[in-house]
Amino acid sequence: MTVGATTTAPPATTAGPLPAPASPKRERRGRRSGVDVRFSPYLYIAPFFVLFAVTGLFPLLYTGWVALHDWDQIMGQGEFVGLDNFVAVLTGSAFWRAFTNTVSIFVLSSVPQIAAALLIATALDRNLRAKTLWRMGVLLPYVVAPVAVALIFSNLFADRFGLINALLETVGLEPVRWHSDRFASHVAIATMVNFRWTGYNALILLAAMQAVPRDLYEQAAIDGANAWRQFWAITVPMLRPTIIFVIITSTIGGLQIFDEPRMFDQYGRGGADQQWQTLTIYLYELGWTRSDFGMASAVAWLLFLIIVGFGIVNYLITRRIATAEGKKS
Amino acid sequence: MQSSKHIYYLLASSTALTLALTACGDGDNGASADDGDDTGSGSGRQIELSVATFNEFGYEELLKEYEADNPGIKVTHVKADTADNARAALRNSLGANSGASDIEGMEVDWVVEFKQYPDKFADLADPEVEGRWFDWKTEAVTLEDGKLMGYGTDIGPEAICYRADLFEAAGLPTDREEVAELLEGSWENYFEVGKDFVANSDAAWYDSAGALWQGMINQIDYAYEDADGNIVAASNPEVRAIYDQVLQASVEDELSAGLALWSPDYTASFQKDEFATMLCPGWMLGIIEGNAAGVEGWDVANVFPGGGGVWGGSYLTVPAQGDNIEEATKLAKWLTAPEQQVKAFEAKGTFPSQLEALDSDVLLESTNAFFNDAPTGQIFVDRAEAVKAQPVKGPRYFDINTALQDAITRVDVDQTDDPESSWAKFVSAVEALG
Numbered sequence A: 001m002t003v004g005a006t007t008t009a010p011p012a013t014t015a016g017p018l019p020a021p022a023s024p025k026r027e028r029r030g031r032r033s034g035v036d037v038r039f040s041p042y043l044y045i046a047p048f049f050v051l052f053a054v055t056g057l058f059p060l061l062y063t064g065w066v067a068l069h070d071w072d073q074i075m076g077q078g079e080f081v082g083l084d085n086f087v088a089v090l091t092g093s094a095f096w097r098a099f100t101n102t103v104s105i106f107v108l109s110s111v112p113q114i115a116a117a118l119l120i121a122t123a124l125d126r127n128l129r130a131k132t133l134w135r136m137g138v139l140l141p142y143v144v145a146p147v148a149v150a151l152i153f154s155n156l157f158a159d160r161f162g163l164i165n166a167l168l169e170t171v172g173l174e175p176v177r178w179h180s181d182r183f184a185s186h187v188a189i190a191t192m193v194n195f196r197w198t199g200y201n202a203l204i205l206l207a208a209m210q211a212v213p214r215d216l217y218e219q220a221a222i223d224g225a226n227a228w229r230q231f232w233a234i235t236v237p238m239l240r241p242t243i244i245f246v247i248i249t250s251t252i253g254g255l256q257i258f259d260e261p262r263m264f265d266q267y268g269r270g271g272a273d274q275q276w277q278t279l280t281i282y283l284y285e286l287g288w289t290r291s292d293f294g295m296a297s298a299v300a301w302l303l304f305l306i307i308v309g310f311g312i313v314n315y316l317i318t319r320r321i322a323t324a325e326g327k328k329s
Numbered sequence B: 001m002q003s004s005k006h007i008y009y010l011l012a013s014s015t016a017l018t019l020a021l022t023a024c025g026d027g028d029n030g031a032s033a034d035d036g037d038d039t040g041s042g043s044g045r046q047i048e049l050s051v052a053t054f055n056e057f058g059y060e061e062l063l064k065e066y067e068a069d070n071p072g073i074k075v076t077h078v079k080a081d082t083a084d085n086a087r088a089a090l091r092n093s094l095g096a097n098s099g100a101s102d103i104e105g106m107e108v109d110w111v112v113e114f115k116q117y118p119d120k121f122a123d124l125a126d127p128e129v130e131g132r133w134f135d136w137k138t139e140a141v142t143l144e145d146g147k148l149m150g151y152g153t154d155i156g157p158e159a160i161c162y163r164a165d166l167f168e169a170a171g172l173p174t175d176r177e178e179v180a181e182l183l184e185g186s187w188e189n190y191f192e193v194g195k196d197f198v199a200n201s202d203a204a205w206y207d208s209a210g211a212l213w214q215g216m217i218n219q220i221d222y223a224y225e226d227a228d229g230n231i232v233a234a235s236n237p238e239v240r241a242i243y244d245q246v247l248q249a250s251v252e253d254e255l256s257a258g259l260a261l262w263s264p265d266y267t268a269s270f271q272k273d274e275f276a277t278m279l280c281p282g283w284m285l286g287i288i289e290g291n292a293a294g295v296e297g298w299d300v301a302n303v304f305p306g307g308g309g310v311w312g313g314s315y316l317t318v319p320a321q322g323d324n325i326e327e328a329t330k331l332a333k334w335l336t337a338p339e340q341q342v343k344a345f346e347a348k349g350t351f352p353s354q355l356e357a358l359d360s361d362v363l364l365e366s367t368n369a370f371f372n373d374a375p376t377g378q379i380f381v382d383r384a385e386a387v388k389a390q391p392v393k394g395p396r397y398f399d400i401n402t403a404l405q406d407a408i409t410r411v412d413v414d415q416t417d418d419p420e421s422s423w424a425k426f427v428s429a430v431e432a433l434g
Helices: A002-007 A024-067 A084-091 A093-125 A131-143 A146-156 A163-170 A182-210 A214-222 A227-238 A240-255 A279-289 A293-328 B002-035 B060-069 B083-096 B108-116 B135-139 B164-169 B176-183 B187-199 B209-217 B237-252 B264-269 B284-291 B325-335 B338-348 B355-359 B376-386 B397-414 B419-433
Strands: A069-072 A076-080 B047-054 B073-080 B103-107 B150-163 B204-206 B275-281 B298-301 B310-317
Touching: A024 A069, A024 A293, A069 A293, A084 A293, A093 A131, A093 A182, A093 A227, A093 A240, A093 A279, A093 A293, A131 A182, A146 A163, A146 A182, A182 A227, A182 A240, A214 A227, A227 A240, A240 A293, A279 A293, A279 B083, B047 B083, B047 B325, B060 B073, B060 B325, B060 B338, B073 B083, B073 B325, B083 B103, B083 B108, B103 B108, B103 B325, B108 B310, B108 B397, B135 B150, B150 B164, B150 B176, B150 B284, B150 B325, B150 B338, B150 B376, B176 B187, B176 B298, B187 B204, B187 B237, B209 B237, B209 B275, B209 B397, B237 B397, B237 B419, B275 B284, B275 B310, B284 B298, B310 B325, B325 B338, B338 B355, B355 B376, B397 B419
Parallel strands: B047 B073, B047 B103, B204 B275
Antiparallel strands: A069 A076, B103 B310, B150 B275, B150 B298, B150 B310
């Protein structure tokens, strides 16, 4: 309350004496302030754009330039080859296999992840005992280094002497061939990703949930809505912008997934038959194992276009849901 | 307040103690520096050298010794966990033309690809070191114009390690002399004995088809690339023949435990009775001992099918981008001298590539308690002398061999392909390399 009292103090002091109307003496200064008015806003926002140009735009364009050349990692720039690198990448089967893997792992991770994050956030939004403990708890997997996570999980998912298969065998089930079977390897990697990111997303959603006015829930409760109905009729619609944000960020992250598949076996190349080779692993192999920066850059650009494509599709879908829901209410 | 003051006091005093202890350590080093002859520049100018290695080179103590003997030189040791990561880091710094260490360790499988960039490395040729190594060790890093790109550190002469207890249970001889006699000869013989073994045992004959592949391909002079540098991997009948032989033995005859090298399953399998023999370069002893801690029965036989063979081994090179090429060369020369390499052997079991080191009593008399007190020094000296030549590896060796290892893994470990379809995938992978 005391804080509120101080803000009610008269604001007059901030204005100070008003500037006198421009006198002839001040004309030149006025012109200068015209320049000032016109250009200084650009100057104020310049740091962002300069930084973006240096760290975002330039590498992007330069990668495109590299992609048009024969470019050895050590020897540097070679001949200009036009779109040859793109053609070589797109006509090879490796790229498409990596693309399928990436999308598959992305779907297997993002969808359950966001659903689970939503449920966890709802649970944390209740009046729990030791609230902070639980909230910090869900963030814990995010704090653990991904490499450590991958090491633990690669022991869980070891084909022959792994913990999960040992458990399956004790209850009489067939062991899963986590590294040989393509789909099983995607599930295993998606599990690592979910382990790491679900809590993080849950906290973002929780923050948004806290901003939902409590009286909406009270009214709904008075109207006889149960918790489930309240969740769908109040929580989810109120969270829509946050959910869109979470979906977009997890799309970008999911399509660039690298750490988990790289750490999934001892070689980090995505399996002997490319079972879990994602686009970023493929890119890394081209550039850093085979030393072909031209091809690697071509893949980088294609990956960029794919992410933009997915982003647009996601945006359109979620916007449509948003407007449809909006009309309904 | 009282308690936190107390903590500060504790912290302060423990820091002081640590400082005092380190100071003592420095004092000791100083003392030993005095009796070494001062060959260093000693003009008060501090030279910093960095040495990049991977796995275990056994250089920790040696570098300290060098610092003590050469005042004014400070050596930092950069260690990568695997050879692959060391290779990637080195490629990166060569590409960026900065960031490489003054001395870079290189593995024999990929040292050759760096021969494509001779200007990136200092010439280490020096009359002083001529004849220091096995000829074939030096030839692999000598360029056409006589430039020497690296000094040899260790080599991986191969013997056969085996589980005497499993041999006994299957009715095979257990004494290492008898086992050596039993396995003497060709790979066919090794596989035949294996068939006898698996008929009488639950265990497999060897750990992994991939390991067998390394042993066999390293006995072929021009495996993947011919003398002119053309890629012949897919058309070389020798390659296809051993590919078929390995997979026949591994899958059809069920001699392989079907483990992927270095995987968690592979590491865990040493604690169980999964397989009875392994191809065993010197550096493998440490790995077996580590993974199989507590398992009794390991021994090593002085034999290798198909003649001698080497698996692994490394070099030290001096990238041309360094600021102290002269001092770095001096250090590399010192590290790879026979005396130092014997010390590295004592520390980590890396087997020296220097001819003179093979006469060292320390080496010849060393035994290994874990391997039933086998005279490992003598065994590996014999194994090294059985090696007549090191296969010629071209610049694409590493990439092609990786693709071939994948092909074998698909059949032996993953069972997603049969030998024929997996070979087809290998062929297209090689074509994609261009």
